Amino acid sequence: MSSHSNAAAAIAAARERARALDRDDPLAFTRSEFNIPTKAQIASTRLPDSATAETGSGDGATDKCVYLCGNSLGLQPKRTQTRISQYLSTWATQGVQGHFKPLDESPLPTWLDADERAAQLIAPIVGASEAEVAVMQTLTANLHLLMSAFYQPDINGKHKIMLESKAFPSDHFAVETQLRHHNLDPATSMITLTSPSSPEDNILTTAEILSSIDAHAATTALLLLPGIQYYTGQLLDIPTITAHARRHSIFVIWDLAHAVGNVSLRLHDWNVDAAAWCSYKYLNSGPGCIGGMFVHERNSAVTRAITEDRPEEGYTNRLAGWWGNEKGTRFVMANKFHPVKGAAGFQLSNPSILDITSLSASLEVFAEAGGVGALRDKSVRLTGFLEELLSSGVGEEERGLFRVITPRDAEQRGAQLSLMLKGGLLETVMRELERRGVIVDERRPDVIRVAPAPLYNTFEDCVGFVEAFAEALAVARRERGL
Numbered sequence: 001m002s003s004h005s006n007a008a009a010a011i012a013a014a015r016e017r018a019r020a021l022d023r024d025d026p027l028a029f030t031r032s033e034f035n036i037p038t039k040a041q042i043a044s045t046r047l048p049d050s051a052t053a054e055t056g057s058g059d060g061a062t063d064k065c066v067y068l069c070g071n072s073l074g075l076q077p078k079r080t081q082t083r084i085s086q087y088l089s090t091w092a093t094q095g096v097q098g099h100f101k102p103l104d105e106s107p108l109p110t111w112l113d114a115d116e117r118a119a120q121l122i123a124p125i126v127g128a129s130e131a132e133v134a135v136m137q138t139l140t141a142n143l144h145l146l147m148s149a150f151y152q153p154d155i156n157g158k159h160k161i162m163l164e165s166k167a168f169p170s171d172h173f174a175v176e177t178q179l180r181h182h183n184l185d186p187a188t189s190m191i192t193l194t195s196p197s198s199p200e201d202n203i204l205t206t207a208e209i210l211s212s213i214d215a216h217a218a219t220t221a222l223l224l225l226p227g228i229q230y231y232t233g234q235l236l237d238i239p240t241i242t243a244h245a246r247r248h249s250i251f252v253i254w255d256l257a258h259a260v261g262n263v264s265l266r267l268h269d270w271n272v273d274a275a276a277w278c279s280y281k282y283l284n285s286g287p288g289c290i291g292g293m294f295v296h297e298r299n300s301a302v303t304r305a306i307t308e309d310r311p312e313e314g315y316t317n318r319l320a321g322w323w324g325n326e327k328g329t330r331f332v333m334a335n336k337f338h339p340v341k342g343a344a345g346f347q348l349s350n351p352s353i354l355d356i357t358s359l360s361a362s363l364e365v366f367a368e369a370g371g372v373g374a375l376r377d378k379s380v381r382l383t384g385f386l387e388e389l390l391s392s393g394v395g396e397e398e399r400g401l402f403r404v405i406t407p408r409d410a411e412q413r414g415a416q417l418s419l420m421l422k423g424g425l426l427e428t429v430m431r432e433l434e435r436r437g438v439i440v441d442e443r444r445p446d447v448i449r450v451a452p453a454p455l456y457n458t459f460e461d462c463v464g465f466v467e468a469f470a471e472a473l474a475v476a477r478r479e480r481g482l
């Protein structure tokens with residue numbers, strides 16, 4: 001048999017296996033909580049009326065697309081529309097009273113309590129107490145707020161910020177501009193980590209990170225790292241790195257954009273100093289929706305009464321706004337800042353209830369699924385299945401055209417696999433995948449990221465992807481004469 005017919009046989013067998021795995025999956029029910037676009041919808045260039053968009057009726061209604069892009073933007077839970085309609089009805093019928101008047105039969109909190117309710121829902125997802133999390137702002141803004149509170153450089157001692165050399169650009173810009181804000185020069189106050197053992201992909205081993213911390217311990221004030229690296233999909237050893245940095249009195253902030261809702265996190269027990277995340281990836285809250293932050297309880301205590309003569313004493317200094325003030329005195333309108341104890345004391349403005357309603361709708365689904373622990377178990381199996389099929393379900397000629405750069409060890413990755421293509425193939429492969437109703441994302445010049453999300457993806461989706469990917473590679477190979 002040719003390598004192509006071997007691969008086709010592997011795909012057929014995998015599809016049978018996938019259907020059985022999906023049938024036996026105790027979490028299969030959560031897929032029906034989501035709007036999964038059909039192939040016809042993702043090919044369409046017209047805005048459908050909302051009824052069609054929701055139910056997926058019309059051409060190809062049962063022919064769902066293969067959406068493996070939850071690492072970029074999670075799909076929409078069906079209840080988002082319901083909860084947002086309920087919020088809009090509250091606003092329409094109650095006006096300003098929505099802030100404080102509870103309504104019979106409403107599943108929604110009053111707007112004054114919406115941030116607290118959302119914090120209750122997110123706390124178990126990041127492994128924190130409710131007081132240690134705040135649902136607020138957006139990821140980059142929260143990184144700036146955390147650095148403004150906890151980065152206090154001493155030019156004669158600890159003044160450097162350490163981050164990875166291939167950090168997400170927003171994190172890099174945030175660090176660079178924090179340094180400049182303190183009149184420091186990034187050339188001398190910024191340390192960027194590179195991996196000697198993996199110069200091409202920059203998969204940083206824990207040992208490499210710890211030894212860089214040792215090398216710069218005397219001059220480093222702050223470490224900013226991603227829980228999961230956006231490009232490679234590598235999951236870092238958060239507890240070990242945190243413990244090591246803290247032993248050297250380095251304040252540790254984690255960017256959890258790709259980790260939250262994806263892998264199990266125990267931020268409190270791991271002694272993490274602070275963290276921030278967005279909610280539009282694995283948390284499915286919608287594009288640009290409200291983010292969140294974690295501040296370990298030791299870093300946000302309000303230890304002394306705030307008095308007239310010493311208004312700033314008794315709590316970590318920070319850039320503040322009225323929503324960070326204790327609820328009891330928030331509306332007194334006195335110009336004396338009494339922060340809420342905990343992460344909520346870092347809030348600035350009254351939060352968008354539209355955003356919080358959207359996020360909370362999705363977090364309800366997480367709670368019904370039994371939390372991240374159960375989802376992570378399924379995720380490990382889904383991604384492992386995908387990985388295995390990428391070698392057996394792709395013909396020999398095409399197999400040489402890509403490699404998986406994500407660590408092979410399930411403990412060192414989340415849902416995502418990053419596939420590095422041979423130079424010049426990306427555009428054709430993406431075009432051909434799209435033609436076949438497969439949505440993944442690209443990171444130029446040569447990487448595609450593929451992430452089965454256990455809340456709504458199936459084992460059969462993984463088969464659909466590999467089948468289409470093999471065909472797309474074959475087209476790209478022919479086009480390039482390889």
Ligand SMILES: Cc1ncc(COP(=O)(O)O)c(C=O)c1O
Nearest residue numbers: 138139140141168170230257278
């Ligand atoms: C790792 C990482 N950090 C930061 C950001 C920036 O997020 P935001 O635009 O919500 O500030 C992203 C966005 O995707 C990201 O993936």
